[in-house]
Amino acid sequence: MNAFKFGTIVGGEFFTDRKRELETIKYKLDSENHIILISPRRYGKSSLVKQCLTETKKNFLWLDLQNVLSASDLATQLLKKLLKTFTYERLKYELSHFRIVPTFSTNAMTNDWQVSFNLSADSAVILEDVMQLMQKMATDKQHLVVVFDEFQEIRKIDRNLDRQLRSIMQHQQHINYIFMGSQESMMHEIFEQKKSPFYHFGSLMKLDKIPYDDFYSFIFGRLPAVRLKEDIVRNILSFTHCHPYYTQQLASQVWEKIVYEKMQENVVEKAISEVVQTHDLDYERLWNNFNRTDRSILRQLAQDENPMQDYSVAPSTTFSSLKRLSQNGIVVKTTAYELEDPFFKQWIKQQ
Ligand SMILES: Nc1ncnc2c1ncn2[C@@H]1O[C@H](COP(=O)(O)OP(=O)(O)O)[C@@H](O)[C@H]1O
Ligand SMILES: [Mg+2]
Known part of the structure; x- marks a missing residue:
């Protein structure tokens, strides 16, 4: 299991x-x-x-x-x-x-x-x-x-x-x-x-995300013994930023690759691209429902840029778009605005 x-x-x-x-x-x-x-x-x-x-x-x-x-x-x-x-x-x-x-x-x-x-x-x-x-x-x-x-x-x-x-x-x-x-x-x-x-x-x-050290030992303890296991755990957490749900999702995919496919190299990278692939259709649908302002903002967030510093758009327009995206749960505001789903973020980057 x-x-x-x-x-x-x-x-x-x-x-x-x-x-x-x-x-x-x-x-x-x-x-x-x-x-x-x-x-x-x-x-x-x-x-x-x-x-x-x-x-x-x-x-x-x-x-x-x-x-x-x-x-x-x-x-x-x-x-x-x-x-x-x-x-x-x-x-x-x-x-x-x-x-x-x-x-x-x-x-x-x-x-x-x-x-x-x-x-x-x-x-x-x-x-x-x-x-x-x-x-x-x-x-x-x-x-x-x-x-x-x-x-x-x-x-x-x-x-x-x-x-x-x-x-x-x-x-x-x-x-x-x-x-x-x-x-x-x-x-x-x-x-x-x-x-x-x-x-x-x-x-x-x-409620905050789960602290790094704790999540690290949780994942480390539950993955089977493999070469470079420390790197694997570190890569998982650096992709998900300790988000509880997405961390468990990625760790679960990584576990499958190690246990069922006996994979050892680039496991996390592979697992990420598989999850993104699985959701391709959902992400595309989601994307098609956004207007141009939203899309431009999402693209900036995917590149870790701050949309409020895009001076080609009126700040009020950017702000109301960010507000709408937050209400839909696509964007969350922690210290800055960020995309909620790291896999969707990856999908946008790939487009
Ligand atoms: N304390 C925890 N330890 C490990 N994973 C957790 C923990 N809390 C949440 N998760 C992960 O996050 C997912 C979502 O949790 P859930 O309790 O449904 O969140 P919420 O009620 O805030 O939407 C769970 O399915 C699980 O994968
Ligand atoms: Mg709940």
């Missing part, structure tokens, strides 16, 4: 570092605090939180707001998760006291619950009842952790949903909310702006 894993939540032996972050989160979950966790996509937010919940054996509900369509859908999905975590038997009595009683059915094969509310039901009432049920499942001894992934989507779901949620949450106890988000600027608007209902609602944590 490949020693590296990407594209899903990783835990156990595929999980490295994050010792300090794990401790901080555990510590906060033992108090009445809420956590706001921000990083670009694929830095490892979900993996970190999942690892923490597994290690502490907490009761939790996990909801990705990208898949929520409306306020009543939010309530319905939360209720389904409650049924999964606590079973119908345990909730039955409370459910019979809902102001609007949902209908239930269960799939005997998968043990999944289907829940639905009358379409004309008041979503505010439904949400309140479900959140009160959540409260009843949380005790001083056994907190309930509620994870909202991609929380910045809250604003797209329903105009007053943030206000409504906040007004319920502020009266709750023994529930720790974890708000995760990969759109940094929107997350800041939600949690750092005075007029926002969620202003300073929890402690804000920013």
Whole structure:
């Protein structure tokens, strides 16, 4: 089995570092605090939180707001998760006291619950009842952790949903909310702006890439013995700049070349060009959807140039293009703007 894993939540032996972050989160979950966790996509937010919940054996509900369509859908999905975590038997009595009683059915094969509310039901009432049920499942001894992934989507779901949620949450106890988000600027608007209902609602944590030395020993330890192994690991990390997802992706490809193809020379170079090749069609499609300003900016970023120093374009034009590209996740801003995907960067260079 490949020693590296990407594209899903990783835990156990595929999980490295994050010792300090794990401790901080555990510590906060033992108090009445809420956590706001921000990083670009694929830095490892979900993996970190999942690892923490597994290690502490907490009761939790996990909801990705990208898949929520409306306020009543939010309530319905939360209720389904409650049924999964606590079973119908345990909730039955409370459910019979809902102001609007949902209908239930269960799939005997998968043990999944289907829940639905009358379409004309008041979503505010439904949400309140479900959140009160959540409260009843949380005790001083056994907190309930509620994870909202991609929380910045809250604003797209329903105009007053943030206000409504906040007004319920502020009266709750023994529930720790974890708000995760990969759109940094929107997350800041939600949690750092005075007029926002969620202003300073929890402690804000920013997740960084994985530190070089730690990632180095993780990869080194998991690759089989080969000549010039130090160089191989160093080349992987210099290409991915320690980005958690892309590092595991490249390491996984390198592992295959070494183990299955018994390759020893230029392994990293070969692996990179294979990954780029695999995504050629996606990259081409992506590229064709950009306008000329975007393309020119992407080309500069691929060459490690700063587009803001291209004086042939009005700074405001460049800036709004960079902003749009950041919102799409194509570009990330760390100390400078850079391309998010090192393989896409390589593809652009090759064109
Ligand atoms: N602590 C970690 N150790 C090793 N690899 C990690 C770690 N965290 C994340 N990764 C890699 O990054 C990928 C994306 O992680 P994920 O938790 O889904 O990120 P996010 O939730 O921020 O989008 C994982 O599939 C894995 O390859
Ligand atoms: Mg995630």
